[in-house]
Amino acid sequence: MGLAGKRALVTGSTSGIGLAIARALNAAGAEVVLSGFGDADAIAALCDELNAQHIAADLSRRDGVEALMAGAGPVDVLVNNAGMQFVAPVEEFPVEKWDQIIALNLTAAFDACRLAIPHMKAAGWGRIINTASAHSLTASPYKSAYVAAKHGLAGLTKTLALELATDRITANCISPGYVWTPLVENQIPSTMAARGLTREQVINDVLLQRQPTKQFVQPEDVGAMAAFLCGDAAAQITGSNISMDGGWTAE
Ligand code: NAD
Numbered sequence: 605m606g607l608a609g610k611r612a613l614v615t616g617s618t619s620g621i622g623l624a625i626a627r628a629l630n631a632a633g634a635e636v637v638l639s640g641f642g643d644a645d646a647i648a649a650l651c652d653e654l655n656a657q658h659i660a661a662d663l664s665r666r667d668g669v670e671a672l673m674a675g676a677g678p679v680d681v682l683v684n685n686a687g688m689q690f691v692a693p694v695e696e697f698p699v700e701k702w703d704q705i706i707a708l709n710l711t712a713a714f715d716a717c718r719l720a721i722p723h724m725k726a727a728g729w730g731r732i733i734n735t736a737s738a739h740s741l742t743a744s745p746y747k748s749a750y751v752a753a754k755h756g757l758a759g760l761t762k763t764l765a766l767e768l769a770t771d772r773i774t775a776n777c778i779s780p781g782y783v784w785t786p787l788v789e790n791q792i793p794s795t796m797a798a799r800g801l802t803r804e805q806v807i808n809d810v811l812l813q814r815q816p817t818k819q820f821v822q823p824e825d826v827g828a829m830a831a832f833l834c835g836d837a838a839a840q841i842t843g844s845n846i847s848m849d850g851g852w853t854a855e
Contacts, residue, residue: 606835607634613679615663615672615716616686618642618650620785621735625683628827632834637676640686641665653688664708669715678723681834684713684757685735690698691746702749709753714760717775721768730773731834735763735826738781738814738849754779758845765843772843778829781849782811784820817850 612629616622618640630636638650638658651658659660659675661667663686687709690701713734724730739747740754757777764775782788796804812818825848832838833846847853 607632607681607831610634610680610682610834611637611676611678612681612834613639613672613676613716613720614683614685615712616640616735616765617683618647618658620787621780621783621826622683622685623650624823624827625685625733625735625830626654626656626827628641628824628831629834630793632655632831633791634834637679639672639676658853663716664704665711666711666715670719673716673719675681678727680724680727680729681733682716682720682724683717683733683735683750683830686712687703687735687750687753689747689750692747693746697748705749706753706756710756710760713757714770717760717764721773724768724773725771728772730768731773732761732764732768732773732775733830733833734758734775734777736761736779736845737780738775738847738852740779740845741847741853742775744814754789755775761845762843769842770837770843774833775831776837776838777845778833778844779847779849779853780821780826781815781847782820783823783826783853785823786834788820814852814855815850816852816855819850821848821850 612634614622614626617626617638626636636656638656661672736757737754739751740758743751761777
């Protein structure tokens, strides 16, 4: 129970990776604040399961991030995880989608950090973990906003690490490849239909084409890494971009 007495805010924790991180931090003893959208009954059940507070705020807006941070109060662990994707050629990329992705995937992390750090400094301890992506290190076509935002998030993380190096506050990215979340699973039937492929072909030739292990990352693996980064053994890990991508970015 290494995080007993610590308060952890995980953005985008009503599903997928953020939920797995919230569960892992809760299991390590932290008091967890959930954020994100979804079915009200399902969120209420998660709050019961984790004995957690939930705050719904649109983090693609600065006033949404400010409302979240005010509602959460002082936090010792901040996980910037909420994110979205949109795929289109750059010359056809809807400008409002560009703005939304940069706002949610990058600017929200800056704002949340800016508001969380004064308490961490006063407490003399803190952990900032940003869910980046293999796309913080490498690109794919048609994902200009996502790749730009995730590269930006990796740069923000390094800067935070240097600024906070003597404050016992670490800042790191976790960069998954394809993670087996409902988001990914739900793409399979439509991709099978659109491309005339079997389920196995979609998984291996489309989704896992760039992941040498041919295995998905599991959300629980990312949760375990986040919990490790919060522990004492990770005190000297800061400014790192930790790949969990089955070898994708080793190529
Ligand atoms: P998901 O869609 O399952 O979860 C996204 C979460 O963000 C949800 O809780 C959702 O409610 C919340 N959210 C979405 N828009 C929001 C907004 N405007 N304001 C506040 N909250 C909002 O996605 P996921 O697969 O768990 O992805 C989580 C993070 O991991 C993202 O940053 C994503 O880029 C990153 N990531 C995912 C994968 C993958 O393969 N799934 C791989 C690498 C990185």
